[in-house]
Amino acid sequence: MKDSPITVATYGGVSYYLLQKLEIEDVRLVYAPALGIGNFGGQTDNWMWPRHTGHFGFYRAYVAPDGSSRPYARDNVPYRPKNWLRIAAESARMGILLNFSCGAV
Numbered sequence: 001m002k003d004s005p006i007t008v009a010t011y012g013g014v015s016y017y018l019l020q021k022l023e024i025e026d027v028r029l030v031y032a033p034a035l036g037i038g039n040f041g042g043q044t045d046n047w048m049w050p051r052h053t054g055h056f057g058f059y060r061a062y063v064a065p066d067g068s069s070r071p072y073a074r075d076n077v078p079y080r081p082k083n084w085l086r087i088a089a090e091s092a093r094m095g096i097l098l099n100f101s102c103g104a105v
Contacts, residue, residue: 005018005019005020006018006019007019022069024062024063024069024079025069025070025071025072026061026062026063026069026070026073026076027060027062028059028060029059030059030060031057031058032057037054060078061078061079062077063077063079064076065077
């Protein structure tokens with residue numbers, strides 16, 4: 001089964017956490033940017049800064065109607081997690097600490 005709990009030791013075994021993980025097998029590409037997003041004037045951005053190459057994509061995860069993971073099937077439904085990162089509808093106010101990071105794997 002792809003949905004299983006795992007135990008993780010932290011701080012050299014001082015603390016242990018029981019994590020629930022779900023391996024989703026049906027992930028579909030929703031959007032990939034056009035090639036021109038990184039090519040200005042017909043010249044490819046060649047690792048020079050500032051770099052504007054649009055290395056991103058949007059994906060949607062699908063699961064069985066009962067919420068369990070399974071490979072692609074026509075009746076799979078979009079995955080609805082209990083918690084997710086919400087995007088603010090209004091801009092940040094002065095005095096609010098903002099922290100944003102992104103990276104590649």
